[in-house]
Each structure stands twice: as structure tokens, then as C-alpha cells.
Amino acid sequence: MEKFMLIFHGGSDVAPEMQAPEAMQAHMQKWFAWIDQLRKEGRYVGGEPLQPTGKFIVGKNKVVTDGPFAEGKELVGGYFIIEAKDLNEAIQISSDGYPDFIFDGKVEVRPVQKM
Amino acid sequence: MxxxxxxxxxxxxxxxxxxxxxxxxxxxxxxxxxxxxxxxxxxxxxxxxxxxxxxxxxxxxxxxxxxxxxxxxxxxxxxxxxxxxxxxxxxxxxxxxxxxxxxxxxxxxLENEIQDSQLRMIFACCHPSLSEESQIALTLKVLCGLSTLEIAAAFLTSDETIQKRIFRAKEKLREQQIKLEVPNPEVFPLRLDSVLTILYLLFNEGYHTTNESKVRLDLCEEAMRLNYLLLQSPTLRLPKVQALMALMCLQASRFPSRQDNNGANVLLEYQDRSLWNRELINRGFLYLKEASMGKELSDYHVEASVAAVHATAKTFQETNWKQLVSLYKLLYEMRPSAIIAMNKAIAVGYAENAANAIEELLSIKGLEQNHFYHAALGNFYQQNGDKMEALKWYEKALLLVRSCNNITILKMKIDSLDNG
Incomplete structure (x- = not known):
């Protein structure tokens, strides 16, 4: 098994449908179900959501700026670390489970560099 | 892991x-x-x-x-x-x-303060200075947590319309500096009446809607939840508040049987009464009993009694139609409307005979656009053996009906003319 980082860009937090509390709750259940599935299969290593704010530190002079953060729909909303046989399986897991495709969310699948 | x-x-x-x-x-x-x-x-x-x-x-x-x-x-x-x-x-x-x-x-x-805030908010959202449609939209948005899109879907209108209604309602609350308070119902009976009207309309919208969106059940549930909240307050636990709650419980008890497996509407006559929710019926009777302790008799009392008559009937045929006729008569005196006159005429049809129902129905004015009215006339002409006339009324009903569920029912009625 190899480790993969799934990086989630955009998605439900900027979707207009999420004005409705009922819709938010229903959507959250899909995330619960996905994580639950990954845990049962012993694939889930960890994950965190990220706040939409933060800082950039750039260059030799280590200049701290507020951006440039991409707009909401590009922003990284969070990540998972999962275990999979290979890249193809990690891609399959993401396309089957990631609940935010309907809101134009994107998943970046990156193999974790092995020692 | x-x-x-x-x-x-x-x-x-x-x-x-x-x-x-x-x-x-x-x-x-x-x-x-x-x-x-x-x-x-x-x-x-x-x-x-x-x-x-x-x-x-x-x-x-x-x-x-x-x-x-x-x-x-x-x-x-x-x-x-x-x-x-x-x-x-x-x-x-x-x-x-x-x-x-x-x-x-x-x-x-804190819990009791949250309830108090909600009560204050109900009275603000249902303030008589707002139009009825604004009161409904604001109540659903603020107190029930529905989005403008969901409200628009429930009322077959656009998101924009609902947003405007809510915007105007909030402007008015601000301009008129409407206080967030629970007005004493003895001093300000109209404020409570206005709240009850909105809950009643909300429930009916969910119950009778021609619109098959999922939201319909939610509207009934929300109306009941808010009514329950009113009953938690000692000053608001009044007979008419309990009568409205009784009405809602008794009506809601029939939900499981109102649609068949394909989602088509099932008329009261053909509903599987064993599916009716006994717990809700029992609760309805309890509220109705408490509601009858006072001196006051509201329309909600009478409507709840009508629902209670249906709830206790073992079969459609065994329904106490005579009692329904007198209840509708009473209701008509309190609140004269063509719809109530129609319901009374239908009860007369079962309590007496089809000819009397037809006579009463034909004398009602103002239901020319109501498909239930035309369908009822078709039904009683059919019972009287007048197929031609029955077909005429059923076809008129069919032209007026908007929900496809009801279209199916009417088509079945028309088919039954050939077999009868």
C-alpha cells in the first residue's frame, strides 16, 4: 500500500445551494459516508479542513502577504491522506467517493514521496 | 486505524x-x-x-x-x-x-431563553402589518430555516419573488420598529390570531398543495412544531391554540395513506385506514379535549371536530355524515365561504342522497375554477346514474386540474363510467 494525498479544491462551501441548512446537512452526510467507507477499508490515514484565510511568505526577503489566494472555487478546502495500491486506485477512490464534484469541486491526487 | x-x-x-x-x-x-x-x-x-x-x-x-x-x-x-x-x-x-x-x-x-426568543420571533414574523404572503415567507425563512429557493419551490414561485418579499418584510419590521415581544393575548388577541392564521395556512399549503415537491411534508411538520412551541407557553396555551394543534395532528395522521406506492394521491374513500397514525390521532383527541375546556369556540375547534369524525370512522361508508353536515353548517355560519358550502354539500350527498348534494352544489357560486367542485358534481351525477352529465363535469374538472396525481384520479373516474 502507498500513501496518497487527496487535495480538495473548491466545492460545497461556495455553492449557492448551501444557503439551505437542510441541504448542508444532507451534503455533510455524504462526507460522513465516504470517510466511514474509507475507514472500514482501512484506507483512511487522516485529513483536515483548511480555513479560507492564511498568509503567503515569499522570496529571499520572506515577505508576508495575504495572497495571492485563488478565488473561492480554486481554494484548497482540505485534504485527506489515504492508502491505496497505486495511483489508479487512488484516482478511482476519489472519483467514486468525493462528494463535491456536483459543486464543481476538484480533487488533486498526489502520491506521497517514498523514502 | x-x-x-x-x-x-x-x-x-x-x-x-x-x-x-x-x-x-x-x-x-x-x-x-x-x-x-x-x-x-x-x-x-x-x-x-x-x-x-x-x-x-x-x-x-x-x-x-x-x-x-x-x-x-x-x-x-x-x-x-x-x-x-x-x-x-x-x-x-x-x-x-x-x-x-x-x-x-x-x-x-439557555434553553428557556431560546424558546422565548422563538416565541417573540413568531409574533414579529406574523405581525399584522405585514402582508400574509410576507408573513409566511419570513416565518419559513427565519423560524424554520428554509432557504428562499426552498420556499419558492413550495409556493411555485421564483426565488427572486421570495427574496423580495422577505426583504420588504424586514424593511417593515425595521421602519415600524416592531418590538420582539410576546404580546399578551388578552390585550392583543389579533396578534395571536394572526400567528394562528399563518400556522394554519402553512399546514394547509403542505397538506393540500397541488405541487408535488418534497417540501410539502416539511411545511406541515414546521407548522406543527411552531404550534407546539406556542403551547409550551402558559399564557398562550389557550383553547384555540390547542384546537389548531388538534386539527393538525388529526389531519397529519392520514399522511401514510394519502399516496400509493407510485406516489399517486388516494382519495379518502379508498385510503387504507389501518395505515393512519394512531398516535397522532390519540394526540389530536387529547388536544381537542383540552381545547373544549374553555368557553371559546373557534373555527379550529369545528375543523378539528370534522377531522375527528373522519378519524373515528371505521370505513368511509360508516362515517357519521349527519354529524359532518351539522359541523359544516356551523363552520359556514362562522366563516361563510364557497369551499365550506361545497364540503357541506358533499356531506349531504352521503348523509341524505346524491340529488340533494347536486342541488346544493349547483347553488354555490365562485368555484367555477375549482376542480374539486366539478369532480364532486361528476361524482354525484354518476351516483344518480346520469352518465352523460357526470362525464361533462369530470371533463371540466380535468381541464382545471394542475397536479398530475389528480389527473390520474379523474381519468379513473371517467373510465369507471364505462364500467358502471
Missing amino acids: SNLPEVKQLVGHLFRHEAGRMAAVLYRMLGTANLEVAEDIVQDTLLKAMETWSYHGLPENPQAWLYTVAKNKALDFVRSKKRHELIHSQLADVVHSGWALSASVNNLF
Whole structure:
């Protein structure tokens, strides 16, 4: 098994449908179900959501700026670390489970560099 | 990794209900000048919950989690404001004292204070100075946590229309400086009547809607939830409030049998009565009994009694139609309307005979666009053996009907003319 980082860009937090509390709750259940599935299969290593704010530190002079953060729909909303046989399986897991495709969310699948 | 706890599932409508509760508290806390801020805080709090919980699962106490986030957001907002900007806010007097401020905010999030805030909000949302449609939209948005899109779907109108209605309603609350309070029903009976009317309309919209969206059941549930909240207050636990609750329980008891497996409407006559919810029927009778203790007789009493007659009938044929005729007669005296006259005529048809029903129905004016009216006439002509006339009325009904469920029923009726 190899480790993969799934990086989630955009998605439900900027979707207009999420004005409705009922819709938010229903959507959250899909995330619960996905994580639950990954845990049962012993694939889930960890994950965190990220706040939409933060800082950039750039260059030799280590200049701290507020951006440039991409707009909401590009922003990284969070990540998972999962275990999979290979890249193809990690891609399959993401396309089957990631609940935010309907809101134009994107998943970046990156193999974790092995020692 | 395998010893990670199972992900807890969230049941019911936690988000929606908590949205309503938090909105009521925040409106009261921040005053009518800051209604949008209160709404934003609710929205941000739920979004934060969705984002965080999606990754980490449910916290130990989801409700407390939400309230902590909402409280902090509210405190941030209040601290950034000056006292004169918080007019009509409960916090205007304590804004400069850090300790008193957070104590006041905490206090407003205690269970009984939340209920009190919700009651105040019901009376504000159903204020008689707002149009009826605005009252409904505002109640659903603020107290029931429905989005404008969901409300628009329930009332077959556009999102924009609902947004405008809510915007205007909030403007009015601000301009008229309507206080968030629970008016004493003895001094201001109209304020309570107005609330009951809105709950009644909400329930009926969910119950009789021609629209097959999922929201319909939710509307009934919300109307019952708010009515229940009124009953929790000793000053508002009045006969007509209980009578309305009885009516809703008895009507709602029939939900399981009102649609068949294909989602088509089933007429009362053909419903499987064993599916009726006994618990709701029993509760309905309890409320009706309590409602009858007082001296007052409201339309809700009579309507609940009608529903009770149906609920106790073992079969459609065994229904006490004579009693229904007299109840509809009474209701017509209290609130003369063509619809009630139609219901009375139908009861007459079963209590006496089809010819009398036809005679009564034909004398009613104002239901030329109502498909139930035409279908009822078709039904009684059919019973009287006049197929030609029956077909004429059924076909008129078919032209007027908007919901495809009812189209199916009418087509079956027309087919039955050939077989009868």
C-alpha cells in the first residue's frame, strides 16, 4: 500500500445551494459516508479542513502577504491522506467517493514521496 | 486505524431547526437594525460546522458546538459596534462591560431563553402589518430555516419573488420598529390570531398543495412544531391554540395513506385506514379535549371536530355524515365561504342522497375554477346514474386540474363510467 494525498479544491462551501441548512446537512452526510467507507477499508490515514484565510511568505526577503489566494472555487478546502495500491486506485477512490464534484469541486491526487 | 470510532450520523433536521433557533436568539440579541448580520452569523456558523464536521465527524454535543461558534461571532460583531448602533438590542446596556456582555450572550443561549426568543420571533414574523404572503415567507425563512429557493419551490414561485418579499418584510419590521415581544393575548388577541392564521395556512399549503415537491411534508411538520412551541407557553396555551394543534395532528395522521406506492394521491374513500397514525390521532383527541375546556369556540375547534369524525370512522361508508353536515353548517355560519358550502354539500350527498348534494352544489357560486367542485358534481351525477352529465363535469374538472396525481384520479373516474 502507498500513501496518497487527496487535495480538495473548491466545492460545497461556495455553492449557492448551501444557503439551505437542510441541504448542508444532507451534503455533510455524504462526507460522513465516504470517510466511514474509507475507514472500514482501512484506507483512511487522516485529513483536515483548511480555513479560507492564511498568509503567503515569499522570496529571499520572506515577505508576508495575504495572497495571492485563488478565488473561492480554486481554494484548497482540505485534504485527506489515504492508502491505496497505486495511483489508479487512488484516482478511482476519489472519483467514486468525493462528494463535491456536483459543486464543481476538484480533487488533486498526489502520491506521497517514498523514502 | 480500525479502532477509530464509527462516524456518528446526524438525525432529523438538526441544521434546519438549529438555524431557526439561532436566528431567533441572534435577532433578539442584535435588534431589528441588524437582521442581516444575524442571518449571516447563522449561515457562517452552519457552513463552518459543515466543513469541520465533514472531516472530523460529529462533535460530542453538536448543538453546544453550534452555539459556541454563533456566540463568538455575535460577540465579535457587538464589540466592533458602538452603543448607539445597537438600538433595540438586548445588549446595548452591557456592550462596554466585557464580563456582563459575554454573560448576557451566554444567557440568551439557555434553553428557556431560546424558546422565548422563538416565541417573540413568531409574533414579529406574523405581525399584522405585514402582508400574509410576507408573513409566511419570513416565518419559513427565519423560524424554520428554509432557504428562499426552498420556499419558492413550495409556493411555485421564483426565488427572486421570495427574496423580495422577505426583504420588504424586514424593511417593515425595521421602519415600524416592531418590538420582539410576546404580546399578551388578552390585550392583543389579533396578534395571536394572526400567528394562528399563518400556522394554519402553512399546514394547509403542505397538506393540500397541488405541487408535488418534497417540501410539502416539511411545511406541515414546521407548522406543527411552531404550534407546539406556542403551547409550551402558559399564557398562550389557550383553547384555540390547542384546537389548531388538534386539527393538525388529526389531519397529519392520514399522511401514510394519502399516496400509493407510485406516489399517486388516494382519495379518502379508498385510503387504507389501518395505515393512519394512531398516535397522532390519540394526540389530536387529547388536544381537542383540552381545547373544549374553555368557553371559546373557534373555527379550529369545528375543523378539528370534522377531522375527528373522519378519524373515528371505521370505513368511509360508516362515517357519521349527519354529524359532518351539522359541523359544516356551523363552520359556514362562522366563516361563510364557497369551499365550506361545497364540503357541506358533499356531506349531504352521503348523509341524505346524491340529488340533494347536486342541488346544493349547483347553488354555490365562485368555484367555477375549482376542480374539486366539478369532480364532486361528476361524482354525484354518476351516483344518480346520469352518465352523460357526470362525464361533462369530470371533463371540466380535468381541464382545471394542475397536479398530475389528480389527473390520474379523474381519468379513473371517467373510465369507471364505462364500467358502471
